[in-house]
Amino acid sequence: MWLLKHKYKSNGYLERHNARLVCDGRSQEISVDCDETFSPVVKSATIRTVLSLAMAKKWSIHQFDVKNAFLHGDLQETVYMHQPSGLLIGGLLIMLGAGIISQLQTEFSMTDLGPLSYFLGIAVTRSPSYLLLSQEKYAHEILEHICSLASALQYLTFTRPDIAYAVQQVCLFMHDPRELHYEALKRILRYVQGIIDHGLHLYHTASH
Known part of the structure; x- marks a missing residue:
């Protein structure tokens, strides 16, 4: 089946429409984990x-953005499927650059996103003296969904090491909570909500 979603920029504006072909998506639930x-x-x-x-x-x-996920996997079994409706075979866009970027672009389809500002759901703000990594948007999302909160909080510790130990201890018991x-x-969620705009500097x- 086709899974369609919108990809947004760090400022909340629409960046592009994404389409993903899933061979077996029966285990996913709409509004729960289809976007994961x-x-x-x-x-x-x-x-x-x-x-x-x-x-x-x-x-x-x-x-x-290098589009090379799952392109080189070796399947040990034969996979049968019907070509889904809406599939179009288009041309290959080759971008030209300089140096190592140019070499990479000859091997992979790449999108130049400019100076680092947003990656893996992490907003990046840079000044001459520091780099701020913030997952405020992601924190809002996990506070809105009660499902799989413990595992979601594990990823939030990327920029919130202050909750790393508490989250680790809770996750130890998620198999039989x-x-x-x-x-x-x-209690961890209330703490996160209270300082949701905090990040990692x-x-x-x-040098002297």
């Missing part, structure tokens, strides 16, 4: 380290 299409495989500590290094070295940070664990989860330290 991305799972980051890189560790959050790795991203924080790279961004901190960029700030320390005063490097510019540029972002690209009790009322005590549910109350602890609600990565400062540039002047």
Whole structure:
């Protein structure tokens, strides 16, 4: 089946329409998890380290959307399906650039998103002295949906290390939760709601 959704920019304006073909989406529920299409495989500590290094070295940070997910998987079984209605075979757009970006673009379909401002649902604000990573929009979303809150909070710890320990302890009991664990989860949510605009600052330290 086709899953259709809107992709928005960090300022809330529509960026583009997305269409995703799912071979077996029967386990997903509308308004619950149909939009859960991305799972980051890189560790959050790795991203924080790279961004901190960029700030320390005063490097510019540029972002690209590389469309290469699941293109090279080796299937061990034969998959049968009907071509869904609405499928169009269009031309391949090849973008030209310079240096390593140009080389990458010869291998992958890429979209130049400009200086780093929004990635993986994380808003990025940069000043000469610090980099602010904020998941305020994501925090609002998980407060509005009670389903799978514990796992959702795990991702929020990317920019909110202040709740990392409490979230980890709650997640240890999610396979067999009790009322005590549910109350602890609600306490974390109340805490997040109270300081929902907080984020992670990565400062540039002047060298001597």
